[in-house]
Amino acid sequence: MSSMNTRSMIFTLYGDYIRHYGNEIWIGSLIKLLKEFGHNEQSVRAAVSRMYKQGWVEARKEGNKSYYYLTPRGVDRMDEAATRIFKLKQEKWDGKWTMLTYSIPEDKRSIRDELRKELVWSGFGAIANSCWISPNHLAKQVKSLVEKYEISDYVHVFITEYIGPHENQKLIHDCWDIAEINSQYKAFLDFYEEKYLNDKARILNGNMTPADCFVERTRLVHEYRKFLFIDPGLPDELLPFKWLGNQAAQLFSNYYKELAEHASEFFESVFKEGNEMKRKNKKYDLFQHPLLVEE
Numbered sequence: 001m002s003s004m005n006t007r008s009m010i011f012t013l014y015g016d017y018i019r020h021y022g023n024e025i026w027i028g029s030l031i032k033l034l035k036e037f038g039h040n041e042q043s044v045r046a047a048v049s050r051m052y053k054q055g056w057v058e059a060r061k062e063g064n065k066s067y068y069y070l071t072p073r074g075v076d077r078m079d080e081a082a083t084r085i086f087k088l089k090q091e092k093w094d095g096k097w098t099m100l101t102y103s104i105p106e107d108k109r110s111i112r113d114e115l116r117k118e119l120v121w122s123g124f125g126a127i128a129n130s131c132w133i134s135p136n137h138l139a140k141q142v143k144s145l146v147e148k149y150e151i152s153d154y155v156h157v158f159i160t161e162y163i164g165p166h167e168n169q170k171l172i173h174d175c176w177d178i179a180e181i182n183s184q185y186k187a188f189l190d191f192y193e194e195k196y197l198n199d200k201a202r203i204l205n206g207n208m209t210p211a212d213c214f215v216e217r218t219r220l221v222h223e224y225r226k227f228l229f230i231d232p233g234l235p236d237e238l239l240p241f242k243w244l245g246n247q248a249a250q251l252f253s254n255y256y257k258e259l260a261e262h263a264s265e266f267f268e269s270v271f272k273e274g275n276e277m278k279r280k281n282k283k284y285d286l287f288q289h290p291l292l293v294e295e
Contacts, residue, residue, distance in 0.1 A: 016082075016217070033270055057074055080141070091235065093235035098136065100119070102115070104130075111151065125174075135234060199259070
């Protein structure tokens, strides 16, 4: 599928690996991991520097080694992304909408543009100019955005019900291009269904190295995480009959499980060259991962 931007790849690595190992990594280990995808040292250092300036990571020195760890904002973003990526089913809908309206002055236009991007990422859709809605409970995300951009004077948030004159489905189609999102899921399924079966056979026959599994698992998460930017994560009650998102989630889950153990083995071998193996909890060993815990 598409080529992989260095900064975006680093986010994927923090979200899927590094956050389970204390949220911190030596820059040398990061460079070595990204070399597997064809990224050179210069592009990795430039991307990390950009993430530092944007407030996603902090740096610390130990002797002549530089380590980068997620800021609280970075941790929150990774946790929220992981919750959404690894969720196989939406909660039952209570019929309520989160609504946000704002009136941000023209001299703060750049903040307004940033806010719109963040709202789309969180799963909001614009029902009218400066009025955004979501059927999900997003009060926590809204509070964090209001604090981040210091816009409490310009914002109102409601938990509300829609009483017409149309059906809730009309709101969905006015706010999101559901057919386009579905076609993106179809492209994902078309590409990965066959790949999953091939790789499953290769693993069974011992024809995939831990490094191969690491590359494929990271690519898989990287591609699948793009749906966070286009799929608002609507509850089942509001989805069309022929929705491919659930099928894609199941394929992602199965493929991920197939690659997980060998991929982590490779990651750990590189990680421990420059870092103490300090996992969040001693029993992580993959068994704490949301996709890898048996129901």
